[in-house]
Amino acid sequence: MSAKAYGTSSLPLEYQSEQSRMNILGFWIFLGAEIVLFATLFGVYGVLYERYAGGPTHQDIIMIREVMIQTMLLLTSSFTCGVAIHEMRRGSLKGLLTWLVITLLLGAGFLYMEINEFMHYVHEGATMQTSAFLSSFFVLLGTHGLHVTFGILWAIMVIIQLLQRGLTPVTARKTFIIGLYWHFLDVVWIFIFTFVYLKGMVS
Amino acid sequence: MSRFPIGHVLGFLFSLLLTFAAAGIALKTSLSFKTIMWIIGGLAVVQAGLQLTMFMHVNEGEDRHSQWINILYGVFLAVIIVAGSIWVMSFGGTHSH
Amino acid sequence: MGIKWDEFFITGDPLILGSQIAIVLTMLGIVAGLTYLKRWKWLWREWLTTVDHKRIGIMYIISAVLMFFRGGMDGLLMKAQTSRPEMEFLTAQHYNEIFTTHGVIMILFMAMPFLIGLMNVVIPLQIGARDVAFPQLNALSFWLFFSGAMLFNVSFVIGGSPDAGWTSYFPLAGKEFSPGIGNNYYAVALQIAGIGTLLSGINFVVTILKMRTKGMTLMRMPMFSWTTLVTSIIIVAAFPIFTVALGLMTFDRLYGTHFFTLSGGGLDMLWANLFWLWGHPEVYIVALPAFGIFSEVIATFSRKSLFGYKSMVVSIVGIALLSMLVWVHHFYTMGAGAAVNSVFSITTMLIAVPTGVKMFNWLFTMRHGRIRTTTAMLWALAFVPCFVIGGVTGVMLAMGAADYQYHNTLFLVAHFHYVLIPGVVFAVFAGLYYWWPKMFGFLLNERLGKWHFWLFVIGFNVTFMPMFFLGLKGAVRRSYTFSVESGFSNLFLVSALGSVILAAGFAVFCYNIYWSLRHADRNITGDPWHARTLEWATASPVQPYNFAKLPVVDKLDAFWHMKKSDSPELTLQQTEIEEIHMPNNSGLPFVMGIIFGIAGFLLVFEWHLAAAVAAIGIFACLIVRSFDYNDGYHIHKAEVEQTEQAWRLREGEVNRYVG
Numbered sequence: 001m002s003a004k005a006y007g008t009s010s011l012p013l014e015y016q017s018e019q020s021r022m023n024i025l026g027f028w029i030f031l032g033a034e035i036v037l038f039a040t041l042f043g044v045y046g047v048l049y050e051r052y053a054g055g056p057t058h059q060d061i062i063m064i065r066e067v068m069i070q071t072m073l074l075l076t077s078s079f080t081c082g083v084a085i086h087e088m089r090r091g092s093l094k095g096l097l098t099w100l101v102i103t104l105l106l107g108a109g110f111l112y113m114e115i116n117e118f119m120h121y122v123h124e125g126a127t128m129q130t131s132a133f134l135s136s137f138f139v140l141l142g143t144h145g146l147h148v149t150f151g152i153l154w155a156i157m158v159i160i161q162l163l164q165r166g167l168t169p170v171t172a173r174k175t176f177i178i179g180l181y182w183h184f185l186d187v188v189w190i191f192i193f194t195f196v197y198l199k200g201m202v203s
Numbered sequence: 204m205s206r207f208p209i210g211h212v213l214g215f216l217f218s219l220l221l222t223f224a225a226a227g228i229a230l231k232t233s234l235s236f237k238t239i240m241w242i243i244g245g246l247a248v249v250q251a252g253l254q255l256t257m258f259m260h261v262n263e264g265e266d267r268h269s270q271w272i273n274i275l276y277g278v279f280l281a282v283i284i285v286a287g288s289i290w291v292m293s294f295g296g297t298h299s300h
Numbered sequence: 301m302g303i304k305w306d307e308f309f310i311t312g313d314p315l316i317l318g319s320q321i322a323i324v325l326t327m328l329g330i331v332a333g334l335t336y337l338k339r340w341k342w343l344w345r346e347w348l349t350t351v352d353h354k355r356i357g358i359m360y361i362i363s364a365v366l367m368f369f370r371g372g373m374d375g376l377l378m379k380a381q382t383s384r385p386e387m388e389f390l391t392a393q394h395y396n397e398i399f400t401t402h403g404v405i406m407i408l409f410m411a412m413p414f415l416i417g418l419m420n421v422v423i424p425l426q427i428g429a430r431d432v433a434f435p436q437l438n439a440l441s442f443w444l445f446f447s448g449a450m451l452f453n454v455s456f457v458i459g460g461s462p463d464a465g466w467t468s469y470f471p472l473a474g475k476e477f478s479p480g481i482g483n484n485y486y487a488v489a490l491q492i493a494g495i496g497t498l499l500s501g502i503n504f505v506v507t508i509l510k511m512r513t514k515g516m517t518l519m520r521m522p523m524f525s526w527t528t529l530v531t532s533i534i535i536v537a538a539f540p541i542f543t544v545a546l547g548l549m550t551f552d553r554l555y556g557t558h559f560f561t562l563s564g565g566g567l568d569m570l571w572a573n574l575f576w577l578w579g580h581p582e583v584y585i586v587a588l589p590a591f592g593i594f595s596e597v598i599a600t601f602s603r604k605s606l607f608g609y610k611s612m613v614v615s616i617v618g619i620a621l622l623s624m625l626v627w628v629h630h631f632y633t634m635g636a637g638a639a640v641n642s643v644f645s646i647t648t649m650l651i652a653v654p655t656g657v658k659m660f661n662w663l664f665t666m667r668h669g670r671i672r673t674t675t676a677m678l679w680a681l682a683f684v685p686c687f688v689i690g691g692v693t694g695v696m697l698a699m700g701a702a703d704y705q706y707h708n709t710l711f712l713v714a715h716f717h718y719v720l721i722p723g724v725v726f727a728v729f730a731g732l733y734y735w736w737p738k739m740f741g742f743l744l745n746e747r748l749g750k751w752h753f754w755l756f757v758i759g760f761n762v763t764f765m766p767m768f769f770l771g772l773k774g775a776v777r778r779s780y781t782f783s784v785e786s787g788f789s790n791l792f793l794v795s796a797l798g799s800v801i802l803a804a805g806f807a808v809f810c811y812n813i814y815w816s817l818r819h820a821d822r823n824i825t826g827d828p829w830h831a832r833t834l835e836w837a838t839a840s841p842v843q844p845y846n847f848a849k850l851p852v853v854d855k856l857d858a859f860w861h862m863k864k865s866d867s868p869e870l871t872l873q874q875t876e877i878e879e880i881h882m883p884n885n886s887g888l889p890f891v892m893g894i895i896f897g898i899a900g901f902l903l904v905f906e907w908h909l910a911a912a913v914a915a916i917g918i919f920a921c922l923i924v925r926s927f928d929y930n931d932g933y934h935i936h937k938a939e940v941e942q943t944e945q946a947w948r949l950r951e952g953e954v955n956r957y958v959g
Contacts, residue, residue: 015264018510022433025266026506029536032277033498037540039281040574043288044548044559047573051565053558064230071222079215082258086208128557132565135557139548153919157926170929183258187251193222194247198229202239269509280537283624288573291628295637 012089013172020173027177031184038188041143042195045136050203053131058200061126063117067197070113071189077106078186085179093167096175100159103182107152114145137196144192147185154178214257221250310457313394315377320457349885351435353420354842356442358739360417361732363446365810367409370453372806374402376799379763383796385784395780396463397482401456403466404486407586408493409449411720414728415589416445416500419528421739422731423504425835426522428513428853430846433506435883436925441500443893448493451900455485459904462486465778467575468549470560470568475553484904487550492896494542501535504528513834515853519613522833522857523599523606526613527592530620531585537624538581545574554906569634576627584623586720588616590727591658594680597730598662600831601677602669605857608661615654622651632700633707641700648698655691659684674829675749679730682757683722690718693768708778711771717764729756729809737828741841742820748812756805762798766791826947832860837870839947845880845935848872848944872948877940883932892921 015021049058081103087095118138121127128138158174165171225243232239255261261270290296310316334340347355377398381390390398420438424431432438455461460482464473473483508529512521521529549571551557558564560571599606606612628636628644662684671677693715697706706712729752736744767775770791775782782788827836837859838847851869855861862869899914 012263021264021266022506022510024264025269025510026433026502028261028266028270028273029502029505032273033502033536033540035274035277036280036284036537037544039277039284040541040544040577042281043285044544044570044574046285046289047292047567047570048559048565051567053563053565068226072219075215075218075222078218078254078258079211082211082214083208085260086211090206128551128555130564132558132561132567135551135559135564135566139551139557139559154926157923161927165929174926180259183254187254190222190247190250190254194225194243198225198243199240202229202236266509276533276537280624284541284577287627288570288577291573291636291640292567292570294635295639297637 013167013169014088014176015173016169017173020169023173024177024180027180031180034184034188038140038143038191041136041140042191045140045196048132048136049200051132053133055131055134056124056126057133058203061121061124062197062200063120064197064201066113066117067193070110070117071193073106073110073113074186074189077103077110078183080106081179081182085176088167088172088175091167093162096167097159097162100155100175104152104155107148107182111145111148111152114141114148118142140196141192144185144188147188151178151181151185154181210257214253217253217257218250221246221253308458310460315394316457323457344887345885348890349439349887351431351439351883351885351889352844353424353432353435353438354739356438357417357420357422359442360413360420360445363449364410364414364417364728367405367413367449368806371402371405371410372803374398374405376803378402379796379799381780382782382792384793385782385786385789387781390780392780393463396465396778397461399778400462400465400468400486401452404452404462404490405449406720407466407582408490409445409452411586411724411728412497413445413449415531415586415724416441416497418593418728418731418735419504419531419589422735422835423507423525423528424511425738425838425842425846426525426833427508427511427516428834428847428851429507429511430850430880431883432503433511434503436886436889437499438503439886439889440892441496441503443889444496444499444896445493447893447897447900448489448491448496451492451897451904452485452489454901455482455489455904459485467572467579469575470549470552470566470571471562473549473553473571474561474568475556476561481904481906484550484553484906487546487553488900488904491543491546491550492900494539494546497535498539498543501532501539504532505536508532513850513853516858519610520853520856520858523595523609523612524589524592524833527588527595527616530616531588534581534585534588534620534623538578538585541574542578542582545571545578548574550903554903554908569631572631572634573627576630577624579630580627581623583719584619587723588619590724591616593727593731593734594662594683595665596831596833597676597680597734598665599857600734600829601672601674601680602666603672603830604665604669605832605860606661607664607667608657609856611657612661615657618654619651622647622654626651629698629700629703632703645698645700649695652691652695652698659688659691674733675744675746675753676730676734676829678750678753679726679733682753683726683730686718686722686726686757686761690715690720690722694719706771708776709771710767710775710777713777714764714767714771717760717767721760721764726757729753734829735835736816737824737840738835739841742816742822742824743828744816745812745820748808748815752805752808752812754805755801755808759798759801759803759805763795763802764798766795766798770795827859827863832857834859837862839943843943843947845882845940848880848940849876849878872944874941877937877944879937880935880940881932882935884930886928888921888925888928892918895921 014024080099084096084099084103087099118141126134128135155178158171158178161174162171225246228234228246229239229243234242255274261267261274264270309320334343347359350356377390378395381387381395420432460480462468462473462482462485464478464483464486468483468486471477473486508521508525518526548557548559552559552561552566558566560566560568562568595606595612625647626644628640629648632641632644662680673681693711697703697712697715733744733749736742770788773788773791775786775788775792782792824840826839828840829836834851834853835842837851849872851858851862861867895914895917899911899918902911902914
């Protein structure tokens with residue numbers, strides 16, 4: 001089965017056409033731009049993170065237990081996404097779809113918890129308008145959350161195309177790229193976890 | 204290709220380990236703020252590298268060199284932007300806020 | 301919901317009323333003309349939906365020339381207002397708006413698209429490729445730029461122009477001090493155009509890394525391709541910072557956050573920090589491709605290879621790294637302390653080193669060369685001394701302690717005009733005269749070109765040289781008038797007269813385009829300048845597929861050596877002709893540009909619900925694109941053969957049309 005899916009070429013399906021290789025490299029470069037985008041948000045947060053303006057501080061609002069659960073959800077989803085690509089390379093469409101759906105469910109769970117977290121903060125009077133600290137906090141986390149949302153919608157589009165067309169060089173490339181995106185969001189979360197939540201709990 | 208994704212499982216276990224280590228050091232020890240930040244910051248970077256190499260297949264394909272240069276340049280920029288902004292906006296470290 | 305309906309259209313000012321009438325009449329004229337000539341279908345099929353890099357490039361350049369006109373008018377109005385002391389031609393508010401739009405338009409909607417337009421036309425040809433890596437994305441880049449530019453220009457007549465300077469520093473640009481919607485235009489329009497630029501950057505990096513023809517290693521690439529590669533990398537590195545900065549500005553203005561506000565713990569200077577983290581690399585984004593153009597022009601018209609190719613490459617890469625390390629020199633006077641200011645003084649002065657290396661390389665390229673003073677070459681020749689003045693005054697400004705004297709004076713304004721006009725405007729003119737035949741199949745008139753050149757260069761120096769001295773005497777920038785007692789009157793008057801000469805130069809340029817369009821000889825070869833790089837190895841104007849067979853390269857300046865050795869690469873055998881795969885046209889980028897424009901317009905007016913509905917349209921387009929599996933079409937052998945014969949038979953006439 002696996003040998004057949006690879007066809008005559010020894011390259012994985014997603015690398016087989018020149019256009020696909022260009023798309024993948026282009027996406028890596030886009031991720032380079034995303035690194036800069038998030039770095040800027042982290043920089044802004046780093047500058048403003050103690051400017052509470054009399055409003056709530058980190059310790060007042062952070063719910064570390066919920067954050068740990070969010071972290072686990074996202075870490076696990078990055079793992080299942082990796083397994084999905086592994087299944088794709090074995091030529092198993094069914095395995096790919098199964099693990100991809102699990103990934104999205106974990107992502108949706110993360111999103112659900114993050115929205116709850118935000119609503120809780122707002123309930124406590126910690127809004128984006130309260131202080132510079134909270135402005136930068138919400139915008140950094142919100143940008144990440146928006147990326148996750150977009151990633152879920154995008155992955156659904158890719159899943160539909162996989163169901164319509166099966167594994168072809170084009171659908172394999174699309175799946176591989178959404179995989180890169182998903183792992184990248186996990187990397188960003190690791191830094192949010194470290195430099196927003198853990199740092200906030202320490203200081 | 205093997206049926207069992209051994210690399211991914213190892214990567215996952217490592218990332219869990221690193222996450223819990225960072226959380227443990229930050230929340231359960233009484234080291235100084237600076238020490239903690241250096242350690243957990245380092246752990247975050249290690250984990251990012253883990254994701255890149257074990258999950259994101261950065262070493263694959265004919266463009267792996269371009270991909271690495273791209274990522275390393277991105278990291279260089281990230282350090283400049285974050286550290287530079289904080290340094291400049293704290294007026295060279297003379298104002299803490 | 302911020303706007304009152306009676307403030308929707310700007311009324312009352314005769315200048316603006318005149319422009320409103322002119323805009324409406326022009327639009328009616330275009331619609332009537334297209335209808336009368338039955339050109340709507342042609343416009344849609346050949347231009348609005350095109351994914352051909354050459355046509356996209358031409359559209360960029362047309363937009364840039366139009367924006368040059370708009371930005372130039374702003375400049376002339378400023379010069380008229382300051383031509384005499386206590387002048388009452390413009391009000392302070394109007395002056396504020398005009399210097400703001402002048403800066404934004406000239407940098408972002410003139411310089412950038414002009415250069416990106418030339419890159420689009422030239423780069424795939426120069427590296428021996430048939431298109432860019434992502435042709436449809438390329439069209440999207442253009443339409444996003446275009447919709448951002450139009451949105452920004454609409455501010456002039458609907459709702460009010462931004463008025464906080466092209467840098468739009470906080471707290472002035474915040475809601476507290478600029479409650480109108482003018483600055484919303486700044487935040488939203490630049491955001492849309494910026495996304496387009498970012499996509500262009502990614503596109504060109506991949507194009508140059510992946511699509512070079514066989515044998516063209518990185519170190520055999522023409523210099524313009526090198527500078528484009530490095531520029532694109534800087535775009536990818538810097539534009540996301542601007543995206544974030546503008547996003548935060550939008551949040552502060554529209555949603556009451558406290559990033560840059562004085563209240564709530566915000567830091568107004570954080571905006572300056574982010575703006576220049578992007579803004580300084582932006583200077584190199586416009587300067588580097590210009591350096592590439594000069595390198596091509598100087599090598600061609602000196603009939604020599606570029607001197608010090610390797611050191612040129614190293615210095616370009618060095619500039620790319622250093623460009624990210626100098627941003628604080630724009631706000632030394634914030635007073636970040638001796639340590640910060642010293643570090644940034646040193647990095648800033650360091651950047652003069654690679655730039656100096658280039659200068660010497662260009663001079664040594666010309667040394668012992670057989671120089672032909674075509675119009676393109678004249679621009680390159682004038683660039684050298686003028687740019688050195690800009691560079692040397694830049695080193696003066698680089699010293700933090702000294703900058704406290706120069707900051708915010710006309711000395712600074714003169715400095716950056718001496719950098720950007722020779723460094724960018726001269727370059728795009730040189731590039732336009734040089735590559736014009738490649739785009740359109742005829743030359744621009746050289747005689748008119750020389751008039752254009754001399755008027756422009758003299759006008760430029762007369763306009764901006766006095767501003768150095770005004771600045772040293774203490775004249776501040778962005779001040780709408782001055783007193784008789786200041787003693788500035790004479791220099792200001794000279795500067796204003798200079799701007800008229802400058803404008804005359806631009807007028808000759810426009811007339812040159814008109815004249816050449818009507819009268820220039822169409823019977824030219826693919827290589828009218830006896831040039832050195834691959835874009836000249838194919839027809840002028842270039843056929844849709846660029847090359848019937850992709851040239852194989854074995855050294856730098858490959859085309860030159862092919863001509864010298866009568867290489868078989870230059871001829872085409874019947875057996876070598878193949879079917880050529882082409883991407884299909886698509887209306888989606890154009891539609892997305894329009895939806896982005898509408899969503900942006902609604903956001904500017906803070907009609908959030910309507911803007912959100914329009915934004916759904918953007919997602920709908922993305923989904924349509926995702927499900928689009930159209931794979932393009934093939935050009936048949938017979939058609940390729942016919943096209944190739946048509947231009948190759950003309951080959952005998954080399955040189956007839958060169959000065």
